[in-house]
Amino acid sequence: MNTAIILAGGVGSRMGLDCPKQFLMVQDKPIISYCFDIFQQHAEIDKLVVVVSDQWKEFVEEQAAKNGISKICGYAPAGETRQHSIYNGLKCIAANCPDTDIVIVHDAARPLVSDKIISDCIRGATEFDGAMPVISVKDTVYQSKDGKTIDKLLTRSELFAGQAPESFKYKRYFEIHNEVTDEEIGATAGSSEIAYRHGMEIRMVQGSERNLKITTIEDLETFESILKGVN
């Protein structure tokens, strides 16, 4: 069984708006609903767990009901960091759909993920221990400990930017979270990072520029123009 965790706990402070970005209305629908639609209609996704802060839970339940999202099997509270939220989602799976083989972790603020990326991630986590979509890094990237002097040059062709969804063999991924310290969970920058660090073999699959995470007003405008082009 494949269960997706939809992360909707963010507060959207980067955009300076009162409303978290994943709940902004775009063409009469909040961004999270575009995400729900994709996972609801995807044949390989069995269940959904939604991570959301208490004050937005009712709103999300209403939207899910309105749009016929029937796969949701549980809600988990938002954590202090993204990885804490994922851990809460993993616990919710243990309680509500413990037969889960593969967990797929997605951001509610990435409403343009393709069916193919989701399928590729599930296949990667089946054949290996996990998978994540990546895109090449366009910038020249320099490494610096103090942010003033260059410590190291990095080879651009060897650098990949991680996107979501990331997918993992559920049992092992959950175990890692139960074994490590709270500090380690808090210091995790990407959800594949903690898996890789603890010996899981993570396969990279082809992501897409289009699968953007909405974090700025410009991203929101891009999403709106893509929707207009599609409809």
Added chain:
Amino acid sequence: MNTAIILAGGVGSRMGLDCPKQFLMVQDKPIISYCFDIFQQHAEIDKLVVVVSDQWKEFVEEQAAKNGISKICGYAPAGETRQHSIYNGLKCIAANCPDTDIVIVHDAARPLVSDKIISDCIRGATEFDGAMPVISVKDTVYQSKDGKTIDKLLTRSELFAGQAPESFKYKRYFEIHNEVTDEEIGATAGSSEIAYRHGMEIRMVQGSERNLKITTIEDLETFESILKGVN
């Protein structure tokens, strides 16, 4: 004396347009002219050298004349790679303004660079051997030699994306280009990279998200909306 090299040799193939991106008209002015204006009015910039392919040279000369750009002291032909173009610009400085102390290398397709970034770069190259504006990397970046399996995790807080303009002590930077092989010049991903590799001390200064390089249609739309907001 501080001389800026304006790189306008690109062919814009990434946007799939006939016209190279730096020559696209935005509000009745090609993008390169926005760049020219900034460097023309900047008190610390003495001379400009423009790197441009033969077929666009006349167009650039006309635009410069029309907009009163009086600091241009020479034109250099576009090279096979960005770094080859820079080398052509450095040779043009040797021929036309050999008293140059600091060279500032900028992309014609970055029309939103601020006066402050230019000044900070000049100060960095004066106090150290060179300077470049950087911004933090927002993505989680993974290192992989084959693009399939992760070889290494990188600490996001230690990663910086290089922007332009990059500035250098002219004499030493030019010498390096005369000393190295053509292959090394061709394999250079960022203009600070070759300087750093040959022992120049490059200081990072604060860049800006706004100082974007126009490479996609979305970037062009962003530039247009920023202009509309400003005017």
